[in-house]
Amino acid sequence: MKKNYVIAYLTFAIVLALVAYYTMDTTEQAPVESEEQLTVNWSYDGETGPQQWMDVSADYAACGRGELQSPINIEVSNTAKEELDEEVKLNYEKALFEIENNGHTIEANSTTQDNSLMINDEEYKLTGIHFHSPSEHQINGQYFDMEAHLFHETKDGKMAIIGLFIESGEENKELAEMWANMPKDGAEAVKVLKNPINLEQLLPEEKNVYQYVGSLTSPPCTEGVNWFVLEQPIEMSNEQINQFSSIFLQNNRPIQQLNNRDVYKIELD
Numbered sequence: 001m002k003k004n005y006v007i008a009y010l011t012f013a014i015v016l017a018l019v020a021y022y023t024m025d026t027t028e029q030a031p032v033e034s035e036e037q038l039t040v041n042w043s044y045d046g047e048t049g050p051q052q053w054m055d056v057s058a059d060y061a062a063c064g065r066g067e068l069q070s071p072i073n074i075e076v077s078n079t080a081k082e083e084l085d086e087e088v089k090l091n092y093e094k095a096l097f098e099i100e101n102n103g104h105t106i107e108a109n110s111t112t113q114d115n116s117l118m119i120n121d122e123e124y125k126l127t128g129i130h131f132h133s134p135s136e137h138q139i140n141g142q143y144f145d146m147e148a149h150l151f152h153e154t155k156d157g158k159m160a161i162i163g164l165f166i167e168s169g170e171e172n173k174e175l176a177e178m179w180a181n182m183p184k185d186g187a188e189a190v191k192v193l194k195n196p197i198n199l200e201q202l203l204p205e206e207k208n209v210y211q212y213v214g215s216l217t218s219p220p221c222t223e224g225v226n227w228f229v230l231e232q233p234i235e236m237s238n239e240q241i242n243q244f245s246s247i248f249l250q251n252n253r254p255i256q257q258l259n260n261r262d263v264y265k266i267e268l269d
């Protein structure tokens with residue numbers, strides 16, 4: 001009687017183990033499928049360009065059907081004057097980065113965790129900086145030479161991006177080491193920069209920003225992004241701007257409809 005019980009128990013355990021094994025096997029296959037989806041390619045022109053992003057993958061539907069898309073043209077005379085009941089504060093200091101060419105832009109990933117943007121006591125940590133040429137946002141219908149995006153995220157995935165216009169002028173010393181190590185194509189390995197970038201120093205002195213709710217400007221064009229576009233541009237030499245555009249001649253998404261959105265002008269702390 002006791003022996004039968006043990007045998008039945010063992011059989012049950014073996015069946016359970018087999019079920020577990022095969023379930024594990026299929027979950028191991030799942031990432032391969034999603035990797036294939038990730039390699040579905042989009043671009044800034046041609047058959048997989050911005051007008052077709054929504055057709056490239058079902059995951060990119062927001063790129064075509066969204067109503068809160070970015071970038072936008074900011075008409076200064078149309079910005080909302082009323083005070084927002086919101087406190088936005090920058091906690092920036094020196095940060096270490098590693099840079100890569102992801103085929104769509106140059107991406108500098110922060111390897112330090114100390115930089116953040118606070119929106120009403122909620123912490124959005126800086127995860128990285130990338131660049132567009134020419135700018136994505138417009139002010140009064142005008143493009144700038146380039147635009148940097150400083151990407152921030154909360155623990156539960158809420159996103160905030162600071163848009164930083166770049167115009168031709170003095171050499172930008174804060175970004176000199178990054179530029180000297182810029183990978184020309186995606187085949188080049190990630191490069192670790194030796195010296196930290198002083199983000200406080202990188203930003204313009206005046207911190208007036210245009211704030212609105214928009215989206216990621218590349219697929220999957222996810223909405224609900226808190227945008228803060230700095231009014232005052234920073235400078236880079238012609239040589240620095242040309243170096244970037246020799247790799248990415250044009251990696252900006254066209255201007256999107258504003259629809260019923262308000263754009264506020266506020267000052268960052």
Ligand SMILES: [Zn+2]
Nearest residue numbers: 130132149217
């Ligand atoms: Zn961007």
